[in-house]
Amino acid sequence: MTLDGIFNVMIYEPFAFGRSWVHSLDPRFRVVFATVYSFTVALLNQFPSLLFALAFSLVLALMARLNVRDVSKRLFVVFLFLLLIWVVLPFTFEGEAVYSFGTLAITKPGLVFSAQITIKSISILLAFMATIATMTTVTLGRALNRLHIPGKLVHLLMITYRYIFVIEQEYQRLWTAIKIRGFRPKTNLHSYKTYAYLIGMLFVRASIRAERVSQAMRCRGFKGRFYSLGSFPPSSRNWVFSALMASVISLLIILEIS
Amino acid sequence: MHISEGVLSGPVFLTGGALAAVGTAVGLKKMDYDRIAQVGILASAFFVASLVHVNIGPSSVHLILNGIVGLMLGWAAFPAILVALTLQAVFFQYGGITALGINTLIMAFPAVVCFYLFGPLIKKKHFIAMAASFACGFFSVLFSAVMLGGALIFTQENLQEVSFLVVMANLPVMIIDGIITAFCVAFLKKVHPEILYGFR
Numbered sequence: 001m002t003l004d005g006i007f008n009v010m011i012y013e014p015f016a017f018g019r020s021w022v023h024s025l026d027p028r029f030r031v032v033f034a035t036v037y038s039f040t041v042a043l044l045n046q047f048p049s050l051l052f053a054l055a056f057s058l059v060l061a062l063m064a065r066l067n068v069r070d071v072s073k074r075l076f077v078v079f080l081f082l083l084l085i086w087v088v089l090p091f092t093f094e095g096e097a098v099y100s101f102g103t104l105a106i107t108k109p110g111l112v113f114s115a116q117i118t119i120k121s122i123s124i125l126l127a128f129m130a131t132i133a134t135m136t137t138v139t140l141g142r143a144l145n146r147l148h149i150p151g152k153l154v155h156l157l158m159i160t161y162r163y164i165f166v167i168e169q170e171y172q173r174l175w176t177a178i179k180i181r182g183f184r185p186k187t188n189l190h191s192y193k194t195y196a197y198l199i200g201m202l203f204v205r206a207s208i209r210a211e212r213v214s215q216a217m218r219c220r221g222f223k224g225r226f227y228s229l230g231s232f233p234p235s236s237r238n239w240v241f242s243a244l245m246a247s248v249i250s251l252l253i254i255l256e257i258s
Numbered sequence: 259m260h261i262s263e264g265v266l267s268g269p270v271f272l273t274g275g276a277l278a279a280v281g282t283a284v285g286l287k288k289m290d291y292d293r294i295a296q297v298g299i300l301a302s303a304f305f306v307a308s309l310v311h312v313n314i315g316p317s318s319v320h321l322i323l324n325g326i327v328g329l330m331l332g333w334a335a336f337p338a339i340l341v342a343l344t345l346q347a348v349f350f351q352y353g354g355i356t357a358l359g360i361n362t363l364i365m366a367f368p369a370v371v372c373f374y375l376f377g378p379l380i381k382k383k384h385f386i387a388m389a390a391s392f393a394c395g396f397f398s399v400l401f402s403a404v405m406l407g408g409a410l411i412f413t414q415e416n417l418q419e420v421s422f423l424v425v426m427a428n429l430p431v432m433i434i435d436g437i438i439t440a441f442c443v444a445f446l447k448k449v450h451p452e453i454l455y456g457f458r
Contacts, residue, residue: 013348013349034355035355038263038354038355038356039355039356041264042263042264042266042268042271042356043268074350074351077350077352078262081262088419088420088423089416089417089420092416092417092419092420093416094416109416110416113414113416116264117262117264117265118264119264120263120264120265121262121263121264121265122264123264124263124264124354124355124356125263125351125354127354128347128351128354128355129351132347132348132355133348133351137345137348140348150283150286152286152289152291152294152337153282153286153337153340153341155294155298156294156297156298156301156337156338156341157341157344157345158298159294159295159298159299159302160298160299160301160302160305160338160341160342160345161302161345162302163298163299163302164302164305164306164345166302167299167302167303167305167306168306171306171307185312185313186313187313187314187315189437191312191313192312192434192437192438192441193441195310195312195321195438196437196438196439196440196441196442196445197441197442197445198310199307199310199321199323199326199438199442200441200442200445200446200449201445201449202303202306202307203300203303203307203326203330203442203446203453204446204449204450204453205303206299206300206302206303207296207299207300207450207452207453208450209299210295210296210298210299210300211295211296213295213299214292214294214295214296217295224291
């Protein structure tokens with residue numbers, strides 16, 4: 001495989017723009033409840049509660065009116081991982097055998113564990129796509145800022161986000177230059193050396209650019225704080241969402257314990 | 259290299275998250291405001307570079323490069339890697355929220371350890387520096403794989419075989435990352451040495 005294939009998975013945010021009910025919610029509420037919900041689901045073990053979580057995550061995805069093709073593309077990667085789990089775990093677990101042939105045996109605990117992982121990961125990712133991926137990264141940064149995540153960290157997130165696209169273009173330029181000179185990636189030291197210098201050059205250019213950016217920011221009076229302008233308008237929808245999420249989370253806990 | 263959502267048990271991902279938070283706090287404290295642009299843009303470069311696939315025989319592996327990140331950023335590797343993983347989650351949804359902490363720990367802790375172990379050695383003469391940077395690339399990936407395996411075993415004793423497989427499967431990545439790190443550090447020393455943390 002060559003390097004050309006990588007950025008076919010163009011870095012972009014397919015869910016960030018939309019007109020659904022979820023898109024119109026206050027990002028702060030979405031971040032908080034997505035976090036609490038994800039952690040709750042990750043801690044579940046009983047099947048009634050797990051299945052309820054899966055169903056609710058699907059509802060969330062429907063409410064956010066996510067594009068089915070984009071969702072399945074993203075879930076496909078997870079399915080590959082889950083397939084591996086289903087191939088390996090039922091055979092390697094110790095416990096009561098459900099079915100055995102020769103020295104191999106499919107065990108019940110192995111099947112249960114695989115099923116738990118499958119439901120949990122799909123539920124958490126669907127909820128993440130529906131609530132967090134439905135805002136732009138800039139909005140996410142603003143929400144995190146208001147939620148009192150350390151300013152330096154939010155600032156770092158914004159700068160990294162801003163420059164990923166620039167650095168990617170830089171990378172494409174370097175890669176074109178390498179290809180024009182007839183480079184073909186192979187399994188040999190020359191190829192690895194070329195990759196190493198390519199990556200080294202990427203870091204060098206990033207660092208020199210950072211120096212310039214830093215100076216430019218200082219020139220414009222940067223004093224170490226990123227002020228986020230704009231506010232999140234209050235709306236009754238946010239409280240409906242909060243009530244919904246809170247009741248679902250409590251229901252999950254009740255189902256889990258009972 | 260990362261653990262998917264929903265795999266780990268509560269105690270494991272909560273502990274991982276807490277430790278990652280401590281590491282990030284230390285990293286943020288050590289990083290003054292003048293350095294934010296540097297750390298942020300290097301984090302973008304790390305994000306892009308870790309998408310690069312390198313041929314190995316008929317197949318290809320993607321680079322991890324946490325060793326180099328450690329050498330360039332020291333403790334700031336924690337916030338940088340946390341941010342890069344967050345953006346990966348936002349863009350590609352390979353991961354969600356609950357595994358973010360432990361995945362940051364798995365990548366960033368080896369980066370910091372290798373920074374302390376090999377950072378002083380890469381300032382030495384050519385041959386020692388080359389060997390140290392190879393070791394830095396190799397061991398940072400090895401430590402990450404071992405931590406990932408450990409997290410799986412703490413979740414479920416029955417995952418021992420899987421953990422072992424994870425470490426073994428990453429052996430080629432360790433070697434490639436080692437080679438790339440060795441040449442890359444030699445290159446950086448010649449071209450722009452102040453990018454490496456100890457050189458300033």
